[in-house]
Amino acid sequence: MPTGKVKWYEPSKGFGFLVTDEGQEVYLNASALPVGTTELRPGTRMEFGVAEGRKGAQALSVRIIDDAPSVARAKRKPAEDTAVLIEDLIKVLDSVSNGLRRGRYPEKAQGAKVAAVLRAVADDLDA
The missing domain is CATH 2.40.50.140 (Nucleic acid-binding proteins)
Structure with a gap:
């Protein structure tokens, strides 16, 4: 065939x-x-x-x-680099969490940046 x-x-x-x-x-x-x-x-x-x-x-x-090879998987960062990025992201999320515990959401611009980083990391992990 x-x-x-x-x-x-x-x-x-x-x-x-x-x-x-x-x-x-x-x-x-x-x-x-x-x-x-x-x-x-x-x-x-x-x-x-x-x-x-x-x-x-x-x-x-x-x-x-x-199946066709994944373009996203081929372009994602090495695992070691992603680990460092996630560690930094944890620190950022911790500061956002502290503000939320005090009854304050982050400013709109800061919230948008955090959300964009979360989406990018999620896309890398999901590839």
């Missing part, structure tokens, strides 16, 4: 294209996807049968081999 990667796939239209390891473009219809699969990211490795259709090669009975 040929293997290749998803070139692009548009779930709203129900089709896309694969590129075989030999470089051939193959049409991919949503009906050829495994049951329960509705979305595909470019770069997802697949195994599939090929049949000649009216407009060229068409994928049949697709099987996902490997």
Whole structure:
């Protein structure tokens, strides 16, 4: 069975294209996807049968081999750097906590900065 990667796939239209390891473009219809699969990211490795259709090669009975590599995971900081960042974040959150115990929320600008840092750290950890 040929293997290749998803070139692009548009779930709203129900089709896309694969590129075989030999470089051939193959049409991919949503009906050829495994049951329960509705979305595909470019770069997802697949195994599939090929049949000649009216407009060229068409994928049949697709099987996902490997999901596309995570861009976020590839770009995240080394674990040692993240540990230092989290230790600093704990200190910042401790000071925010002390203010909250006294009945004061942080100023709007400071709260926005803390929230942005929390989101960035969460995204790094979730990648």
